[in-house]
Structures are given as structure tokens and as C-alpha cells.
Amino acid sequence: MSIITSASGSSCWRGLDYYKNKKIKNIKKLNNNEYTSIVSGNKDYNVYLNLEHPRKSTCNCPLANGKRIICKHIVATYFSAVPNSAKNFEEEQEKLQQEYEEYEERQYKNAIDYLHKMTKKELIEELVYIFDYAPEWIYTDFVRRNDIEG
Numbered sequence: 001m002s003i004i005t006s007a008s009g010s011s012c013w014r015g016l017d018y019y020k021n022k023k024i025k026n027i028k029k030l031n032n033n034e035y036t037s038i039v040s041g042n043k044d045y046n047v048y049l050n051l052e053h054p055r056k057s058t059c060n061c062p063l064a065n066g067k068r069i070i071c072k073h074i075v076a077t078y079f080s081a082v083p084n085s086a087k088n089f090e091e092e093q094e095k096l097q098q099e100y101e102e103y104e105e106r107q108y109k110n111a112i113d114y115l116h117k118m119t120k121k122e123l124i125e126e127l128v129y130i131f132d133y134a135p136e137w138i139y140t141d142f143v144r145r146n147d148i149e150g
């Protein structure tokens with residue numbers, strides 16, 4: 001487990017924002033695994049960062065205080081403490097995004113290929129299902145484009 005995998009996606013992105021906007025003040029390295037900092041948000045929050053045991057990290061903001069939650073202040077401190085971690089995080093997210101888009105493209109292509117293999121009866125059943133469950137404009141647009149009268 002790392003700080004990033006222990007934090008929610010939203011804490012990671014907001015932590016990155018805080019890091020880029022230089023909200024981390026007074027970061028201190030206690031040893032190779034432990035840091036303290038003050039992060040300015042609505043107020044100044046005291047962060048303790050533990051790289052070896054992420055869940056032992058603490059912050060006295062309302063979200064994380066007294067809980068084992070990795071908040072955006074802890075993530076921001078992590079990005080500030082570990083060289084290249086922010087860059088690596090962004091690159092990793094870009095890679096994931098790209099992989100997801102490629103996956104979606106392949107899936108779309110496979111769906112189209114599948115349509116080509118369906119019988120007319122199967123296609124009609126599929127379209128009726130879509131008319132019943134898709135947003136209504138799909139049906140009304142079909143009726144309008146094909147001049148179908150009531």
C-alpha cells in the first residue's frame with residue numbers, strides 16, 4: 001500500500017492541486033519515512049506523513065482527524081516530500097486514461113462487429129429493447145427521421 005493507493009481519487013487530485021498551488025508550508029523530514037508539514041486550506045492543518053505505514057499518517061482537518069483517512073493534505077505533503085511523485089502520479093493517471101480509452105474503442109468496434117453478425121430478428125429485438133429502456137429522444141428521433149406517423 002502506498003499513500004496514493006490508500007487515498008481516494010478525489011483526495012489525490014485535490015492533493016495534487018494543493019501541491020501545485022504551493023499550499024505546503026514548513027515541511028520537515030524526521031527520517032526517511034516520516035515527515036511533518038503544515039498545509040494551508042480553509043485553515044492551517046498539521047500533517048504527519050508516514051511513507052512506510054500510510055494509514056498511520058495523520059491530519060487534523062475535519063475529514064481525517066482521528067480517522068485512518070488519507071486526506072488531500074496528506075497527499076499534498078507526500079507529493080512535496082517525495083521527488084517525482086506528483087509527476088509519476090500524473091503520468092500514471094494519463095496512462096490509465098489512455099488504456100481505458102483504447103479499451104472503450106476496442107469494445108465499440110467489437111459491438112459493431114457483433115451487430116453485423118446478428119440476424120434481422122435479433123436486431124429488431126435489440127432495437128425494441130433500446131426503445132423501451134434508452135432515453136425517450138432516441139425513439140422520438142427515430143420516428144422523426146423516418147417520417148413515421150401515429
Ligand SMILES: [Zn+2]
Pocket residue numbers: 045059060061062063064071072073074
Ligand atoms: Zn487533512
